Amino acid sequence: MKEVFRRIIDRKRAYERLPLFEWMRDETQTARGRLAFYPCMAPFIMSFGDLNKFVLRETNPADSFQELVNAHTLEDDHHWPWYLEDLGKLGFDAEMCGTDWMKFLWGEETLQSRVLTARLTALISGTTGLERLVIIEAIEETGNVLFGAMLPLAIELEHQIGDELRYCGAFHFGLESGHAVGADHKALARKVLGEDERVRYIALVDEVYFAFEPWTHELLRYARAHPYPAHLYEKHGRPSHMIVAARAAF
Ligand SMILES: [Fe+2]
Ligand SMILES: [Fe+2]
Numbered sequence: 001m002k003e004v005f006r007r008i009i010d011r012k013r014a015y016e017r018l019p020l021f022e023w024m025r026d027e028t029q030t031a032r033g034r035l036a037f038y039p040c041m042a043p044f045i046m047s048f049g050d051l052n053k054f055v056l057r058e059t060n061p062a063d064s065f066q067e068l069v070n071a072h073t074l075e076d077d078h079h080w081p082w083y084l085e086d087l088g089k090l091g092f093d094a095e096m097c098g099t100d101w102m103k104f105l106w107g108e109e110t111l112q113s114r115v116l117t118a119r120l121t122a123l124i125s126g127t128t129g130l131e132r133l134v135i136i137e138a139i140e141e142t143g144n145v146l147f148g149a150m151l152p153l154a155i156e157l158e159h160q161i162g163d164e165l166r167y168c169g170a171f172h173f174g175l176e177s178g179h180a181v182g183a184d185h186k187a188l189a190r191k192v193l194g195e196d197e198r199v200r201y202i203a204l205v206d207e208v209y210f211a212f213e214p215w216t217h218e219l220l221r222y223a224r225a226h227p228y229p230a231h232l233y234e235k236h237g238r239p240s241h242m243i244v245a246a247r248a249a250f
Contacts, residue, residue, distance in 0.1 A: 001191040004134060005202045012141040013208040016149075018039040023223065024149040030128035031156040032090070032228055036167070039092045040222035043105055044215065045083045051117060055124050056132055065129030068183045072136055075181040079095055082167035099163040109225075112218035119211040123204065126133045133188070134201045138208035144178030 015021075024034050052073035061067045087093050096104055104110060125134060135235060147168075154169035179185055207245065 002189050002202075003198060004193070005137070005204060006186075007202045008138050008141055011138070011205060012145060014147045015142060015212065015216075017210060018213065018216050020220040021149050021182055022081045023180060023220055024153065030228075031153040031160075035090065035150070035153050035157070035234070036226055036228055037223035038087065038090060038098055038168075039095065039104070040110055040219050041113060042087075043110050044116045046080050047114075047117045049077040049080050051120060051124075055121050058129075059240075063129050065133055067129070068098075068180060068234055069129055069132045069136065072181045072183070075175065079167065079175075080174060082172055086165045086167040089161060089165060090157065092197065103178050108245035110218070112215045116211055116215045120208070123207050123211070124159075131201065131204060133183060135208055136182055138205045139212075140176065140178050140180065142208070142212045143176050147173045147176050173235075 020037070023029075023103050026034065057077075058066050061070055084093075108113075119134075120139070124132060127135065150168045151170065151173050154165045158165055158169060158208040164171065
């Protein structure tokens with residue numbers, strides 16, 4: 001199993017070098033500008049709770065691995081309300097209203113965000129508890145990259161808006177260790193796998209990263225296409241409807 005974990009770390013190293021994360025680390029841009037992709041994540045972030053509840057979790061776990069999966073899903077199935085909370089605090093929720101949100105959430109700009117949920121659902125379906133743990137470990141490390149890149153931006157924005165950002169900031173990051181909640185990783189790493197299993201688990205890791213990469217490109221495309229008039233934001237501290245109107249004209 002050690003090789004499977006090594007593959008996850010190798011994939012994670014490559015993942016954190018993707019252009020989205022370079023963009024998020026680019027200190028020549030404002031923190032708000034570097035988070036401009038935030039609304040575009042919505043379909044995946046909002047469906048992630050359901051992925052935990054209805055795809056990863058099994059009502060009657062077949063083995064102790066599935067029990068660990070179930071325990072993990074109980075932690076990870078209720079983070080989306082914090083995403084919505086920050087959407088409002090960062091002023092994104094005022095950018096669209098009514099059916100415009102629906103068109104956006106089911107439109108072309110968020111296509112990869114929806115496809116990601118579909119791909120993960122297909123990947124998880126029919127897998128064993130241990131395979132699901134491998135998939136969770138790989139997903140969690142992608143989350144660790146994203147939330148790690150968001151954290152310094154959130155800290156800066158929290159100072160600007162005078163409020164806590166529970167999804168983007170330390171609160172959520174503290175709950176996302178990059179690993180399956182409650183699993184004993186050392187014991188898992190010691191597990192000896194047969195050649196078939198090793199090949200299959202490594203393929204699962206690769207599939208997770210193949211699924212996530214197009215999503216990051218979509219997020220960056222969105223951020224570039226929807227810049228924010230940073231001078232207005234910084235002047236007023238937090239977005240107002242006036243600023244949102246100015247953004248529409250920007
Ligand atoms: Fe998580
Ligand atoms: Fe989370």
